[in-house]
Structure formats: C-alpha cells, structure tokens
Amino acid sequence: MIVAASSNNQAVTNIIDAFGKDFAQGEGAFAGRWLPDIKSFGMFLPSHSRRMEAAQRYQTESFQAECESVAYVERARAVWLHAAGKAFPGSESTDVAGFVAKLRDRMTEEANTLRNLDAALNRRNACAAALVSELGEEAEVEHTRRADALRVSQDRANRQAAARAALDHYLASESWFTGFFSFLPSVKRQRALKARLAIGDRLDGLRDLANVEDIEARVSEEVRRGKKSLTEAKDLLARAENLSQQAKASETTWHQAAEAFGGSDALGDLELRADLGTRFNLFLLATHYWEGRWLMAMEADLATISASHEKTGRKAVEPRWKRRMMLTPCAVATFASLPGKLSCSRFQGGKFASDSLYNFIDLLIVDEAGQVLPEVAGASFALAKRALVIGDTQQIEPISSLPGPVDIGNLKDSGLMDGEVVPEKITISGVQSTNGSAMRLAQQACQVSPWPELDRGLYLFEHRRCHDEIIGFSNALCYKGKLRPMRGPAPADAPIPALGYLHVEGRAFTSGGSRANPVEARTVAAWLADNRTLLEGRYGRPLEQVVGVVTPFGQQVRAIRDACAARGITVSGRDGMTIGTVHALQGAERPVVIFSPVYSKHADGGFIDASPSMLNVTVSRAKDSCLVFGDMDVLATARSGSPRALLSEFLSAKGTALDFAMEPREDLTRRDAQIEMLQHAAEHDAFLIEALKGEGRKYMIVSPWVVAGTIERTGLFDAMATARQRGAEIEVFADPLLNTGQAAGGLGQMEAVERRLSEVGIAVHRIPKLHSKIVTVDKDLLCAGSFNWLSADRKGQYARHETSFVYRGGHLEDEIKIIRDGLAKRAK
Known part of the structure; x- marks a missing residue:
C-alpha cells in the first residue's frame, strides 16, 4: 500500500499527471498494459466536492468500482489472456494462474541478473578495498617489495642455518681434552677462535664473543630470529598474492556480470542500461503480474466483491484497497482528504462507529513537504508504517493561521512542550505550526546525515530544470x-x-x-x-x-x-x-x-x-x-x-539588460498636461542643450555610461561650460564598473571624463551599479528614460531607439529631492 500526499492540489495533480504521462510504453509483447481502459499507474483520491471533475481526467475510486464489475472482469480476462499468450508463445498455460507463475519466473530471472551484478560489484569493491588496505595504493610495488623481502629473509635464514651446522660440526669434532680444559684462558680463546673460523662469514657480530657458549647462544638466537622473519615474510607475500588473486577473480566475475548490460565498466553507463533495460523489463513484468493477480482475486469471489462497493467495514475495506493497489500501485491525495479515505466502520454498542486504518499504508510519500504544516500531515502519518518525505525547506514556508501564543499553548496542552523547554529548540524541531513543517520534522527524525554542513537527510543535488x-x-x-x-x-x-x-x-x-x-x-x-x-x-x-x-x-x-x-x-x-x-x-x-x-x-x-x-x-x-x-x-x-x-x-553580468521603452509616470503628470516624449539621440541632445541654455541653476545628469568623445562631439561639453560660466551648478553621476575602457592619451574612460569636466568645475560622482538615466533641472524639470545622456552612440550599429519622458512643474520638487538624496547616499 503506497500513498503519495501533499497539502495542495497543485502538488498532488503534478504527481498524478506524472503517473499518467511519464511512463514509457515499451516495445514488444510486454509493452503497455494488458488490461483495457487503464491509462495510469496512479489512483487519484479527490475530495468529495471535486470527485466529478476529477473523474473526467483521472482514474479515481469510481473508476476502480467500474472495474470491479462482472462485465469488465470478463472482458479484461479475455484481453489479458490474449496478451499473455502472445508474450509466451507455445506456452501450455491457458488460465490466468499459469501465466502469473510464468511472469513470476521471468521476474526472478531478470532480478537475478541485477543481483549478480550487485554481488559482483560489491565483491570487486571489497576485494579492491582489502588490497589497498593491505598493500596501499601502489599494490604492485608493494607486492614486489614483499617478494624481494622474502628472498632476503630466505638467504639470511640459509646462512644462519649453515652457521649453526658449521658450529655443530666443529663442536662434534672437538677432542674431549680441549673441552675438559676449556676453563683455561688460553684454551677458551682457542676454542672461540676455532668456532668463529668454522662459522666464517655466514654470521656477523661474533668477533667480540670470547667463549664458545656465547657464540652458540648467539647463533641459536639468530637462527630463531631468522626462522621467525622468514615465516613473517612468507605470510606477508602469501597474503599479498591471495588478495591479488581474489581481486583479479572478482574483476573477472564483474566483467562477466556486466556483459549482460553491455559490458561497460563505467557505473553510470551500467546504471543507465539497467534502468532502460532490465529494471524497465522488471517494471513491465511486475505490471502484468499484478494485473494477473488482480484477475485471480476478482475471480475468487467476483459476486461478493461486486456487491460490496458500499460496505465500509474493515473486512471489506482492507481487501478492497489491496486489490486496487494491484492495478494502480500508488494512490494520490491531499492531506485534507487522505484520513477520510482510509477510514472504515465498526459495529459497537448497537451502532456503527467510525475507525481509521492505522499503520495500513506501507509507504507514505510526502511531496513538497517543506510547505506542509505539521498538524496537517499528522493524521496521515498515523496511518502509515514508513514515510519517504521529499521537500525543500528553502522553498516558501507553509502559512499558519495560528497566532504564536496559541501555537505554544497548544503544544503545552498536548504534552509536546513543557515550561522548561527552550523555545529555540522547539523551533528547530519543526513541530510548531507557526514556523514548522513536515520536512523539518522529518529532518529531526532522520538518522542519515552525510553532509554535516547541511540539514539531515539525503539530497538530490542534480538540477535539470533551469539553465x-x-x-x-x-x-x-x-x-x-x-x-x-x-x-x-x-x-x-x-x-x-x-x-x-x-x-x-x-x-x-x-x-x-x-x-x-x-x-x-x-x-x-x-x-x-x-x-x-x-x-x-x-x-x-x-x-x-x-x-x-x-x-x-x-x-x-x-x-x-x-x-x-x-x-x-x-x-x-x-x-x-x-x-x-x-x-x-x-x-x-x-x-x-x-x-x-x-x-x-x-x-x-x-x-x-x-x-x-x-x-x-x-x-x-x-x-x-x-x-x-x-x-x-x-x-x-x-x-x-x-x-x-x-x-x-x-x-550585473554582461548581457543581462533588456532593451525596451519605459512607460510614463502618470503620477508625475498633471491632469491637463500633455506627456512630452523624447525619441532618438538627436531629440535627447537637443533637449539637454536647450535646458543648459536656459536659466536653470542646478542640474543633475545621471548617465551610467560616460564617454569624453561623445560629450565633445554632441556639443554637450560646450553647453555645460557655458552654463557653468553663468554660475549654474552641474553634477554628473556615472558608474565606474561600466566605464573601464581606455580613452585617448592613455587615460581610463572614466578618468578622461572626470579630467575634462573638472576643467569647467563639474564634479563627476562615481556610483557602482547605477541604472537610472535622468536629467533634472532645479526643482521643476525631470526627464527619465532609457537614454545614456553622455555616452550613447548617435549612429552606427550600436545606436538604439531610446525613449525618455519629460515632466515639468513645481510638483516635482519632492521627486527630485528623493532622487538627489538617493544618489548622494551612494556617491563616492
């Protein structure tokens, strides 16, 4: 029993639409559905008020009820058996149960190919990990080193054994007389000398030993160490060879298993082939298997089932749900309607009482969980054994109708919060209606946290919707x-x-x-x-x-x-x-x-x-x-x-600006005044030059781009210089981030404008990320639009159709002040 749910109809219909359109039909005898009229793998459980509308577009409970009729079952059996016969030509099976068994056998075969691949992959990875753990990243180098170490240990052990044999031979050939008088210093020295001569260069470090007993003890100790070292070297090499053999064998098994999926060694390719091949085949086989199981369930008690659509007792409701899941393996509903759908009745005290199918859903899938209020989802969670909660807490938060104090009061009354609990901890838990969600609750319950810097849970990091x-x-x-x-x-x-x-x-x-x-x-x-x-x-x-x-x-x-x-x-x-x-x-x-x-x-x-x-x-x-x-x-x-x-x-990246004419500001236009519009560069130049020739005392020119050559060629510099001579104040505002090119004389584009305008006492204010294109004169003239007054190309390929609107009147004083104050705060 699998149910997908969310809090709003948009999310729910997205799911149910996907069940109908996002599954391929496949090819061949196993393609599509073997039962007639079934178009989707999902069953929609709409609210009572939407059931008629939903039935027109989706498979609903009423559709399932129509399928549970004698007429449909007889027709469906014939269609299904015909399709099964084509899928298994020459089969001796003639009934539904026989073909269901064949489908199960085929599923087992297909599943085994996946199990074999998984087992081979796990074995290969385990062997490779064991090899690296034992030999390091350069296994071949370590293997050679161990083989060399064994040869060295073997040579050393051989010399030690030869030294032992030489010493034993000397001692065996020594006369009793020499041994008897070995307490004499001269004899003792002679015996030690002969013992060392007998051993020769087979063993080092004997020169300082003055008696045979010490030499014999040293030889015995060296032989013991040599044997131990040889055994350890043999064990190390044996482990290396064993692990190497296991790794090679696991690699061979892996390649053999991968052959069933095209033989690629890349996991991504194998996963894709498995998805498009074996897993999809399994999906089709499972589809027809459960179709057959549904027919068998219907045939077992068709008359009773057909007559029990209106029954609400648990004995009727639970089998009904299980049958319907055979045709549509996932039911979809909003949280508002789901509890009512999974209800039943029981006879108690001489009357019927309502009950719920607690723990009946095997898997509850919650979509858009970050937008689901905790109390909205709570009832449905009580109906499920397990939940897969999918959502994003970085999306829009759910809207709660509860005031904060009422929310806290409810938590205390229900035992979810006591007076000693820190409110911040309750907020983090996600249980509050005012700032919680089903997703936050799930994250607190989840024990999986692969990324410490992120909230708990698994993440789908691949994004495919947007550029x-x-x-x-x-x-x-x-x-x-x-x-x-x-x-x-x-x-x-x-x-x-x-x-x-x-x-x-x-x-x-x-x-x-x-x-x-x-x-x-x-x-x-x-x-x-x-x-x-x-x-x-x-x-x-x-x-x-x-x-x-x-x-x-x-x-x-x-x-x-x-x-x-x-x-x-x-x-x-x-x-x-x-x-x-x-x-x-x-x-x-x-x-x-x-x-x-x-x-x-x-x-x-x-x-x-x-x-x-x-x-x-x-x-x-x-x-x-x-x-x-x-x-x-x-x-x-x-x-x-x-x-x-x-x-x-x-x-602010290059190429992000749209080119489009601005709409006029009606709030700046007097009722009886005609809106004055400037078009093209010539009209803009003429307007600004005419304004500079007037009697204005204070000018603001806001032009994100500025080019010294343009200011000269258009006559704007001469007009500004003349205005300055009569005492007018002129301020220019430009964006240093845009004016980074080179001008004549080795100056930067911005510096060239600043230097030229400073000659006539005009200040240029630098404002990064400046977008406005405005001219103001005193408190009663404002022109705004899309025209860069001090840079725009007047002709050529970069000349554009520019539009600005001119507003006049004393009512502009507040507007101009707002513009001026805003620029002053940003100016550098």
Whole structure:
C-alpha cells in the first residue's frame, strides 16, 4: 500500500499527471498494459466536492468500482489472456494462474541478473578495498617489495642455518681434552677462535664473543630470529598474492556480470542500461503480474466483491484497497482528504462507529513537504508504517493561521512542550505550526546525515530544470554551492537572457497594507504584448502558457492583471496567465518568469529579504529565462549579503539588460498636461542643450555610461561650460564598473571624463551599479528614460531607439529631492 500526499492540489495533480504521462510504453509483447481502459499507474483520491471533475481526467475510486464489475472482469480476462499468450508463445498455460507463475519466473530471472551484478560489484569493491588496505595504493610495488623481502629473509635464514651446522660440526669434532680444559684462558680463546673460523662469514657480530657458549647462544638466537622473519615474510607475500588473486577473480566475475548490460565498466553507463533495460523489463513484468493477480482475486469471489462497493467495514475495506493497489500501485491525495479515505466502520454498542486504518499504508510519500504544516500531515502519518518525505525547506514556508501564543499553548496542552523547554529548540524541531513543517520534522527524525554542513537527510543535488545562469543564483543563495547544474548554459543566440532585467523608474504606493507600482505593472504588460509573437513562435504555444508573473504583493498582482488584460492578455480561467504572489508558482514551472519587486526609491522595504525562499522560488520556477522588471537602483542598494543584493550581483553580468521603452509616470503628470516624449539621440541632445541654455541653476545628469568623445562631439561639453560660466551648478553621476575602457592619451574612460569636466568645475560622482538615466533641472524639470545622456552612440550599429519622458512643474520638487538624496547616499 503506497500513498503519495501533499497539502495542495497543485502538488498532488503534478504527481498524478506524472503517473499518467511519464511512463514509457515499451516495445514488444510486454509493452503497455494488458488490461483495457487503464491509462495510469496512479489512483487519484479527490475530495468529495471535486470527485466529478476529477473523474473526467483521472482514474479515481469510481473508476476502480467500474472495474470491479462482472462485465469488465470478463472482458479484461479475455484481453489479458490474449496478451499473455502472445508474450509466451507455445506456452501450455491457458488460465490466468499459469501465466502469473510464468511472469513470476521471468521476474526472478531478470532480478537475478541485477543481483549478480550487485554481488559482483560489491565483491570487486571489497576485494579492491582489502588490497589497498593491505598493500596501499601502489599494490604492485608493494607486492614486489614483499617478494624481494622474502628472498632476503630466505638467504639470511640459509646462512644462519649453515652457521649453526658449521658450529655443530666443529663442536662434534672437538677432542674431549680441549673441552675438559676449556676453563683455561688460553684454551677458551682457542676454542672461540676455532668456532668463529668454522662459522666464517655466514654470521656477523661474533668477533667480540670470547667463549664458545656465547657464540652458540648467539647463533641459536639468530637462527630463531631468522626462522621467525622468514615465516613473517612468507605470510606477508602469501597474503599479498591471495588478495591479488581474489581481486583479479572478482574483476573477472564483474566483467562477466556486466556483459549482460553491455559490458561497460563505467557505473553510470551500467546504471543507465539497467534502468532502460532490465529494471524497465522488471517494471513491465511486475505490471502484468499484478494485473494477473488482480484477475485471480476478482475471480475468487467476483459476486461478493461486486456487491460490496458500499460496505465500509474493515473486512471489506482492507481487501478492497489491496486489490486496487494491484492495478494502480500508488494512490494520490491531499492531506485534507487522505484520513477520510482510509477510514472504515465498526459495529459497537448497537451502532456503527467510525475507525481509521492505522499503520495500513506501507509507504507514505510526502511531496513538497517543506510547505506542509505539521498538524496537517499528522493524521496521515498515523496511518502509515514508513514515510519517504521529499521537500525543500528553502522553498516558501507553509502559512499558519495560528497566532504564536496559541501555537505554544497548544503544544503545552498536548504534552509536546513543557515550561522548561527552550523555545529555540522547539523551533528547530519543526513541530510548531507557526514556523514548522513536515520536512523539518522529518529532518529531526532522520538518522542519515552525510553532509554535516547541511540539514539531515539525503539530497538530490542534480538540477535539470533551469539553465545554469538561473540556478546559479539559487545555488549561491540557499544551497551553499552544492547543486550540480545539469542542463547547461543558455544558447548564445537566445533572444532573451537566461537571467535578465529591465530597469523601471516607477513609484511604489502603499494601499490597504499592501503595495503596488503601476509603472512596473504597465511595463510588464507592454513588454509581454510587444514580445507575444516572439515567445509564441519560439515555444509553439500561447503566451499565457509560456510566461508566469510573480510579485510579493497582492495589490501589484491586481495591477499587473489589469494592465495585461488591457493589452489583450488572458489573465483569468484555466487558460489565463499565472500572475500572482510567489505561492502561485510553488511546485510549478514556466519557460519564462517575470518578477516585479515593486519597491522603489520612494518606498523601499525588507519584505523580499525577510526570507531567501521568496527569491529562490521565484527564480527557480523559470526554465529558460527569469526577468526582473523593477528599480535596479533599489536592488543595488540593498543590504550587503541580503537576497536582493545577491540578485543584483548576478544581474550585473554582461548581457543581462533588456532593451525596451519605459512607460510614463502618470503620477508625475498633471491632469491637463500633455506627456512630452523624447525619441532618438538627436531629440535627447537637443533637449539637454536647450535646458543648459536656459536659466536653470542646478542640474543633475545621471548617465551610467560616460564617454569624453561623445560629450565633445554632441556639443554637450560646450553647453555645460557655458552654463557653468553663468554660475549654474552641474553634477554628473556615472558608474565606474561600466566605464573601464581606455580613452585617448592613455587615460581610463572614466578618468578622461572626470579630467575634462573638472576643467569647467563639474564634479563627476562615481556610483557602482547605477541604472537610472535622468536629467533634472532645479526643482521643476525631470526627464527619465532609457537614454545614456553622455555616452550613447548617435549612429552606427550600436545606436538604439531610446525613449525618455519629460515632466515639468513645481510638483516635482519632492521627486527630485528623493532622487538627489538617493544618489548622494551612494556617491563616492
């Protein structure tokens, strides 16, 4: 009994959809299903309110009930037996039981090939490890050394034995007279001399021994040591030869076992062949085996089973579940509906009472466990013997409706917390509703911890959804660089960057406890409408299925929906584009994801940085492109080390900026005023020169790129110099990270501009990661857009269509002050 569950319908339907579409049919007689009408390996257990809708798309309990009819069983038996006969041609079997036995025999054969491979691999690894443990990494060198050591020990032992024999021969030939008078010094010296002469050069170290007894003792000791050394040398060499032989034999056995899988020596190739070959064959065989077992179970008591669909007693419910698992080996449900599905009734005290099938599920698989509240999952865990909990605590946390004090009170009342327990330890345990999850609970219970720097449990480090540029951000933000991107970088000719941005000069407004940025919303809608043809042509499906839009705030969700609807983009219903807070794409994915951060210079905030999970989920939902539409200067000034600051770092890479016209700021436009728009370089140059000729006293020119030659050629330098002569104050703001090229005279690009403008008393302020392109005059003139005032190419291949909007009036004073104050804080 295997059940997969999660807390939301998105995660659950992802699972049930995979059971229907992600299994290959195979080829030959064993391909596909042998029973008619069965299209999936999963059974969906929807809530009561969704059962009719779910039955139209999935195999549900009602589908299983239809299969448990006399008519279906008779038809299914005929179809199954026909398929089995084709799979086992010439077989004497004519009934279901006979073919089931043959399927089991075939499964045993296939499984044995895997067991043989596993056993051979384990034996090879064990032998190799034993060889390294005994002989070291250079086994051949150590083997030779031991063989040489044995020869040396043998030669030494031979000499020692010869010395013993020579000494014994001398002593045996010595006269009794010499022995009798050996107490005399002269005789003693003579005996020792003759003994040493008899031994000769067979043994060293005898010169200082003055009597035969000492020489004999020394010879005996050397012979004993020699024998011991020889025995040890023989044992060492024997162990080396034995282990080497075992290693060679295990290698031969391994290659023989691997021959059944193509003969490759690479484990990755063998695993792939096993997955696509033997294991897949086993899967098909098991499918048909359990189909046959289901037919046998139905045939055993078909009339009773057909008549028991409405019975709820344990004796009817438990066999029903076991039968249904034979057809669909995994049931799928939300945690809200699962406990009710695994219930039964019992007759007690003259009436029926409800009961639950505790410990009935053999394996409970929890998906998206990081988004499951502990109390939501608790009841279903009581129904299972074991659980495989899959999730990511770096994704969006589950939302609890409990206030913190009530949560603590509940824990105390239920005995899960006493007055002495440190709250921080309870938080770590994951049991709290307000900050816990099923995943945190599982991590605390798990005893496996291969990576000390990470939380407990096993990890799937390979990432295949996103291009490397996209998942690289999440890897740095949340996963300590452990993820292994497997998809590769985005193609060089991709029309949209994998990780990109469009700088939007908007304004965030607060409303009803939420925030909105109308300019960002309109810019997102305009860009989508402008790129509809490109995106639909690239992906071959409607724009609404290609792009998802994420923003932190509900008010912005409504603003983007309205702006998109006004551009003819469907935003509601099943066919509508997903536009929502980050929860809208939790567990889902889109080729392109747009993020609207909302915050602006006027109203920054820390909500996005409160948890890394928001940006992690947002960015990692994008398969091909994740695009940020917002005020990039706000990202650039985010607190160092924060998620937004890291995102700003990744977006500062070359080629990440999008080229698109900015939407006008309606909040800066008077009702009766016509919005003035500048297009192309000539109009921008004319506007700035005319402004410099006017009576303005204080000018700000914000141009991330600056080029001294451009300032000269366009006449801007002369205009600025003239303005300075009449006493006007001019400040220029530029990005030193962008202006790193070389100018004439050996100066750097930035230094050349600074030196030239300083000649007329104009200060150039360096602001890294500067994105705004603005001109202000005094307190009543503001021009903002996409034009680099002091660098943009006026013609040639790099000249672009640039757009800026001009706003005039005394109402701009606050806006200009906000811009000036923000620049002053960042200026170097």
